[in-house]
Amino acid sequence: MSETDRRIAVFESQLKGAGLRMTQQRRLILRVLAEADDHPDAKGIFTRAFAHDPTLSLSTVYRTMKVLESQGAIERHAFEDGISRYEHADQEHHDHLIDVDSGEVIEFSSDAIEELQRRIAAELGYELVRHRLELYGRKKQPARKPARKRG
Amino acid sequence: MSETDRRIAVFESQLKGAGLRMTQQRRLILRVLAEADDHPDAKGIFTRAFAHDPTLSLSTVYRTMKVLESQGAIERHAFEDGISRYEHADQEHHDHLIDVDSGEVIEFSSDAIEELQRRIAAELGYELVRHRLELYGRKKQPARKPARKRG
DNA sequence: GGCCCATAAGAAAATCATTCTCATTTGCAA
DNA sequence: TTGCAAATGAGAATGATTTTCTTATGGGCC
Ligand SMILES: [Mn+2]
Ligand SMILES: [Mn+2]
Ligand SMILES: [Zn+2]
Ligand SMILES: [Zn+2]
Numbered sequence: 001m002s003e004t005d006r007r008i009a010v011f012e013s014q015l016k017g018a019g020l021r022m023t024q025q026r027r028l029i030l031r032v033l034a035e036a037d038d039h040p041d042a043k044g045i046f047t048r049a050f051a052h053d054p055t056l057s058l059s060t061v062y063r064t065m066k067v068l069e070s071q072g073a074i075e076r077h078a079f080e081d082g083i084s085r086y087e088h089a090d091q092e093h094h095d096h097l098i099d100v101d102s103g104e105v106i107e108f109s110s111d112a113i114e115e116l117q118r119r120i121a122a123e124l125g126y127e128l129v130r131h132r133l134e135l136y137g138r139k140k141q142p143a144r145k146p147a148r149k150r151g
Numbered sequence: 152m153s154e155t156d157r158r159i160a161v162f163e164s165q166l167k168g169a170g171l172r173m174t175q176q177r178r179l180i181l182r183v184l185a186e187a188d189d190h191p192d193a194k195g196i197f198t199r200a201f202a203h204d205p206t207l208s209l210s211t212v213y214r215t216m217k218v219l220e221s222q223g224a225i226e227r228h229a230f231e232d233g234i235s236r237y238e239h240a241d242q243e244h245h246d247h248l249i250d251v252d253s254g255e256v257i258e259f260s261s262d263a264i265e266e267l268q269r270r271i272a273a274e275l276g277y278e279l280v281r282h283r284l285e286l287y288g289r290k291k292q293p294a295r296k297p298a299r300k301r302g
Numbered sequence: 303g304g305c306c307c308a309t310a311a312g313a314a315a316a317t318c319a320t321t322c323t324c325a326t327t328t329g330c331a332a
Numbered sequence: 333t334t335g336c337a338a339a340t341g342a343g344a345a346t347g348a349t350t351t352t353c354t355t356a357t358g359g360g361c362c
Binding site for chain 2: 078080082097099100106108110112113116117120121122124125126127128129130131132133134135136137138139140
């Protein structure tokens with residue numbers, strides 16, 4: 001069973017467990033999400049799904065994302081442009097670094113920073129419920145010997 | 152000279168330095184921003200300013216915020232609801248903790264977490280350009296002796 | 303396999319923050 | 333003062349997302 005199939009099975013059981021129907025559209029969207037290894041927005045998911053079923057509507061994508069989010073099956077992120085982007089929640093918690101030049105999204109996780117956030121909240125008298133951490137960076141050039149001037 | 156007046160003077164010199172005009176509307180909006188000790192959105196700024204000049208338009212608030220942001224005079228944040236909120240940049244860098252029950256915004260700063268973010272980016276081969284860090288938390292009840300059951 | 307009907311889908315209108323357009327006003331340098 | 337580029341006010345436009353309304357359908361039950 002492929003990773004994609006396993007994710008779809010998880011999605012389906014989450015829906016079933018909540019007493020929700022497994023429609024053709026949901027099945028298709030689940031497949032798109034399970035196959036995604038990036039952070040597509042609603043339009044991106046719609047485009048990928050529409051290729052398989054040209055009767056699908058964008059409303060259904062939005063509705064399905066809302067259902068899946070409330071089931072905890074996916075995570076929604078809004079980076080700097082404010083547009084909602086989605087990824088399946090079938091993975092350990094991580095945060096994101098966005099390449100400011102290319103827009104590429106790189107995932108990372110750090111126990112140290114997770115712990116530090118909890119501690120900061122605690123010092124302020126709060127229990128940390130969730131957080132948003134996004135790093136925006138520029139690729140470093142690998143250090144190298146300065147080239148000799150030519151000519 | 153009050154802190155408010157000093158902030159206004161800074162704002163004005165920033166505008167003048169960029170060759171921009173000091174209009175009545177901008178003067179008013181600068182005052183509202185200088186006096187603010189919270190994180191108002193455009194409508195909030197408009198409401199406060201409108202009380203002093205009922206000819207002001209919301210478009211002008213948005214335009215002015217864009218100008219001020221490009222001058223580095225204010226900072227713009229978009230917390231979970233995606234609405235842009237503003238604060239004057241006349242203060243040291245800090246991040247925010249949002250009380251999930253009351254919506255209250257608490258400012259904090261931590262050299263440790265700033266450094267850790269730089270290090271994480273560096274380990275990924277990136278130079279940190281900026282970041283977004285928001286903690287969402289719930290007020291802790293102060294630990295207390297369990298009350299004896301009454302009656 | 304059909305039946306029923308609450309749930310879900312499609313299409314299009316509505317919403318809401320923000321930006322843009324354009325006619326009119328105004329800051330400010332000369 | 334004058335001239336004019338820059339700025340404003342009012343309202344239209346935009347774009348992501350949600351809602352409305354009518355029609356379609358998943359899936360438990362016979
Ligand atoms: Mn991710
Ligand atoms: Mn702040
Ligand atoms: Zn994290
Ligand atoms: Zn910070």
